[in-house]
Amino acid sequence: MRHWVTIYIWEFVRGTGLIIVYKWVFIAVFLKYLKAVVRAAASSGGPRPPYTTLAVSQPQQFVTHVELHRPEKLNAMSRAFWREMVELFSELAGNPDCRVVVFSGAGKMFTAGIDLMDMASDVLQPVGEDTARISWNLRKKIAEYQETFSVIERCPKPVVVAVHGACIGGGVDLITACDIRLCTQDAWFQVKVSRCRRGGFMGGASRNARGRRCLVNELALTARKMFADEAASSGLVSRVFADKEAMMAGAMELAGEIAGRSPVGVQGTKVNLLYSRDHSVAEGLDYMASWNMSMLQTEDLMKSAQAALEKKSPKTVAFSKL
Numbered sequence: 001m002r003h004w005v006t007i008y009i010w011e012f013v014r015g016t017g018l019i020i021v022y023k024w025v026f027i028a029v030f031l032k033y034l035k036a037v038v039r040a041a042a043s044s045g046g047p048r049p050p051y052t053t054l055a056v057s058q059p060q061q062f063v064t065h066v067e068l069h070r071p072e073k074l075n076a077m078s079r080a081f082w083r084e085m086v087e088l089f090s091e092l093a094g095n096p097d098c099r100v101v102v103f104s105g106a107g108k109m110f111t112a113g114i115d116l117m118d119m120a121s122d123v124l125q126p127v128g129e130d131t132a133r134i135s136w137n138l139r140k141k142i143a144e145y146q147e148t149f150s151v152i153e154r155c156p157k158p159v160v161v162a163v164h165g166a167c168i169g170g171g172v173d174l175i176t177a178c179d180i181r182l183c184t185q186d187a188w189f190q191v192k193v194s195r196c197r198r199g200g201f202m203g204g205a206s207r208n209a210r211g212r213r214c215l216v217n218e219l220a221l222t223a224r225k226m227f228a229d230e231a232a233s234s235g236l237v238s239r240v241f242a243d244k245e246a247m248m249a250g251a252m253e254l255a256g257e258i259a260g261r262s263p264v265g266v267q268g269t270k271v272n273l274l275y276s277r278d279h280s281v282a283e284g285l286d287y288m289a290s291w292n293m294s295m296l297q298t299e300d301l302m303k304s305a306q307a308a309l310e311k312k313s314p315k316t317v318a319f320s321k322l
């Protein structure tokens with residue numbers, strides 16, 4: 001530093017100092033500008049009211065991008081987040097301009113999980129005059145938290161989640177409620193059921209348990225990290241990308257494919273996939289038959305068939321809003 005100062009003074013003395021100072025100021029300003037441009041391209045510009053933890057944008061027609069946006073807190077899930085998720089997904093469920101949701105995290109990682117500092121007052125110091133009343137209130141709170149992820153499932157629009165970096169605790173519960181999961185090569189997942197006793201009540205474990213019970217048990221009981229390759233081979237994610245940029249491009253492409261299809265078909269498929277997950281084969285078929293008897297009467301079916309006959313992509317068909 002001292003060395004540079006000496007040079008500056010020397011340059012000033014020689015009369016060229018100002019030019020050098022300007023050059024450095026210019027480079028600093030340019031770098032700052034560049035950083036802002038990169039940041040703007042990488043995220044959707046931060047939360048806007050009424051949201052404080054979620055940045056919502058529409059990068060292409062019928063595609064909604066929801067970004068978990070508390071980068072300075074490693075996207076930890078605060079009380080505001082739980083509330084806003086319910087509000088946002090209830091809105092998206094009925095919004096005809098949204099046919100598919102891409103969900104990702106801003107900043108260094110997807111999420112560090114529950115914001116313990118923010119939630120402590122809710123869960124660790126529940127209110128009530130006696131054990132029964134404390135329990136009653138706590139149960140209500142827990143049900144509210146479960147609701148945060150249930151709204152993702154209940155929203156008939158498919159949700160594509162894109163995970164980079166760490167996805168810890170409540171983050172795993174969140175992504176298991178999504179329909180399609182993608183991650184980057186540097187992503188890792190960690191269930192914290194055994195380390196934190198309150199943990200695991202958000203339903204991730206029960207949602208995932210149907211599949212690989214043995215692996216789920218191991219992850220839950222040891223709270224070890226699971227890296228991208230294992231996440232892919234075990235089916236937790238369907239695709240792994242080299243970096244976040246490639247993943248977001250992939251997620252948007254996937255979302256574009258879904259958004260271009262008949263919303264009657266896509267949303268009916270999500271509803272029925274979830275139904276059959278929780279019911280027997282016979283019940284699933286019966287439910288779908290009842291579903292189909294009305295939904296197959298859609299004009300979308302003829303439109304899609306026509307496009308297929310003409311060897312056109314369904315994206316070229318204008319389906320009515322739903």
Ligand SMILES: *[C@@H]1O[C@H](CO)[C@@H](O)[C@H](O)[C@H]1NC(C)=O
Nearest residue numbers: 284285286287288289292296
């Ligand atoms: C319902 O309709 C879909 C779409 O045509 C079809 O793939 C499915 O087999 C039908 N299921 C039943 C049970 O009718």
